[in-house]
Amino acid sequence: MSLPAKVKIVEVSPRDGLQNEKDFIATGIKVELVDRLSAAGFPNIEAASFVSPKWVPQMADGAEVMQGIRRRPGTIYSVLTPNLRGFEGALAAKADEVVIFGAASEAFSQRNINCTIAESIARFEPVAAAAKQAGVRLRGSISCALGCPYQGEVPIESVVDVARRLLALGCDEIDVADTIGVGTATRVRQVMDAVTKVVDPSRVSGHFHDTYGQSLANILAAMEAGISIFHTSVAGLGGCPYAKGATGNVATEDVLYMMDGLGVNTGVDLNEVVDIGMWISSRIGRKTSSRAGNALAARRAA
């Protein structure tokens, strides 16, 4: 089994991890979360969204979060931008990377961004053009690449088709997202093998939610397909507002523990991340869902 020697961990808890929380989380907590993650060494942090506050009220303070954070040189701070209005906000906030987000499933596209897949691509065109003109990195995310809460199975060709279109828009990186965490290792391998026929593997990332407990196996399967960028969320925070029952992203602590065991370099300090996981969980009144986080904290306490 040949694995990459190094992987890039994109920490998404400030955005994907918090967006679904019902009670509004104070901007100061969000800022502190990003700052602590920066200090732990993450090369890329998804810090905020510039989306409609009617659709995702928790992310309404994206501009304030971006203004409040201390930026670590070398870390990329990303934000979600569904349209030009979002992009303008992101540009004013000096985001390093903007994320356009579509889906491989028509039903999910309608629920998440209120348009068809084709309409979403048309809506992303000016965003992509503006990002290129401004010299801002552009990432494209493909929701429901491993299954959809509304339509069920999603054909691999639909995922490849959206990947091709995002690539044509100029995306520097493309996320294959298992929004509801239904994927299993064999399917992940098939999807990644197909996507990497049209997009270079160095530009493809795996974004796995852990609803069915398959994320670590899925990450390993993706690594075997040559993928070396993964999205994780400290304490396993998260869920998607438009995917009922979906749990958070794979916990960062669990992924870092696995990478350490595999001898794969991430540049991120696991011990610090365990502390951050415990801290943010207590601040928002949740229990961490990270097995490694719990075990390491218990070992320390003993």
Ligand SMILES: CC(C)(COP(=O)([O-])OP(=O)([O-])OC[C@H]1O[C@@H](n2cnc3c(N)ncnc32)[C@H](O)[C@@H]1OP(=O)([O-])[O-])[C@@H](O)C(=O)NCCC(=O)NCCSC(=O)C[C@@](C)(O)CC(=O)[O-]
């Ligand atoms: C795309 C829209 C805007 C269409 O929303 P819409 O209602 O179809 O369009 P609209 O243009 O009529 O906008 C509605 C209202 O929002 C305002 N508005 C419009 N745009 C913005 C903006 N950028 N920033 C602030 N406000 C905005 C706009 O001005 C208007 O306000 P009103 O006139 O009614 O007062 C909406 O559906 C939306 O914002 N959706 C966001 C959905 C979202 O954030 N979902 C979660 C993130 S995706 C995700 O989690 C999946 C991912 C990436 O993690 C991967 C995975 O796991 O699958």
